[in-house]
């Protein structure tokens with residue numbers, strides 16, 4: 001079956017991140033100068049503006065910083081998913097990333113809930129890091 | 135202390151709507167031209183007097199809209215020598231006022247025209263399919279983020295979590311806006327509205343309901359600015375631009391530094407009020423962007439009308455409704471009057487009308503100083519303007 005939802009347009013900044021996700025790892029940039037992780041991946045650290053960055057495999061654990069339960073889809077491609085939970089996850093390492101919470105019961109999602117990453121294959125090129133509550 | 139080159143607003147116009155759609159048959163640029171012409175003529179000027187052109191919009195992209203001032207200048211048949219196509223979302227026009235004010239003071243411009251037009255309702259062109267999944271949006275769009283409501287919903291969720299704000303608090307804002315709209319014959323939605331109506335209007339993106347969200351309408355508006363000296367020979371009573379500020383923090387909502395605090399509004403508001411030499415108690419009427427009810431709550435807190443986290447209490451008991459003690463969004467706002475995509479232009483028009491004393495039934499008595507604050511993107515940008523009756 002073909003995948004009809006929007007796919008990321010992968011660029012040079014993000015390629016290592018998506019490549020890692022395909023291999024089941026959550027890799028995000030780590031700054032060699034200030035020691036902070038950041039997300040989304042950039043060529044310059046948004047905190048100290050260093051360009052000494054490398055991709056680091058992180059724990060994949062974090063908590064729900066905030067979320068919304070979509071009762072109307074973001075376009076027809078998402079219609080079958082409704083209701084679904086889009087969440088901003090704060091990783092243990094600090095950065096926040098947008099993702100989905102995989103759950104049968106959206107009503108159970110709370111700010112502060114502990115989550116861990118789970119990888120969901122969309123196409124041969126793209127695997128998404130989703131999260132589920134632990 | 136006034137100066138002969140102090141910036142003033144001398145002309146305005148907006149297009150008539152019926153059921154949220156343009157009445158006149160014209161293209162999106164046609165409507166821009168018609169309000170531009172009406173605004174300059176109201177002041178006793180012509181389009182040939184315009185040497186400054188400022189616009190932002192969503193039309194003609196990709197295509198001629200990518201160079202919006204250039205395309206609009208061509209359509210109007212003018213050759214502006216000061217232009218500003220700053221597009222930071224719905225707050226762009228408040229930023230345009232700031233930039234025009236600086237150009238007028240500097241002597242770089244004599245007559246500045248700020249224009250907006252959108253026929254999104256007539257064309258049914260509003261993009262609900264999400265933002266193209268490139269650059270920072272590759273990390274948001276694929277997850278099915280409802281745009282723009284999802285980002286505002288996430289901020290509301292966070293505000294509720296941190297401060298105990300409730301859906302009832304947010305509904306107060308929508309109901310108050312409707313009461314103002316009932317006093318404004320030009321408003322799109324004027325039927326009575328209760329807090330229960332808002333709460334039972336259906337969830338769109340939790341915790342925001344359908345009636346926490348602004349309207350989708352057409353709309354076109356224009357504002358003309360010049361110097362205090364030039365205004366002396368014009369037909370309208372000028373409204374002075376006393377202060378301004380602008381800031382932005384993020385495009386992707388995931389990058390918002392603090393989802394329960396609207397930093398651009400704080401920054402822009404402080405700067406504008408300081409420049410104007412006014413404090414909160416000097417403000418007689420407030421026009422703030424109400425894309426969603428939560429936008430208003432975050433804005434009032436960030437501008438310092440109440441403490442951070444106390445916005446829910448502040449708007450309770452219909453505080454912002456007619457007679458409620460805090461006149462706000464007096465045309466009915468984006469929630470009930472009109473919302474043609476980028477609403478900031480209409481905040482400026484309503485504030486100017488209030489200071490001119492032209493608002494009929496909804497006139498705020500003795501209004502001398504107005505605060506206008508636009509918000510753009512997904513709580514991304516903010517720009518404040520302080521206006522005063524001359």
Ligand SMILES: [Zn+2]
Nearest residue numbers: 031034045048
């Ligand atoms: Zn760094």
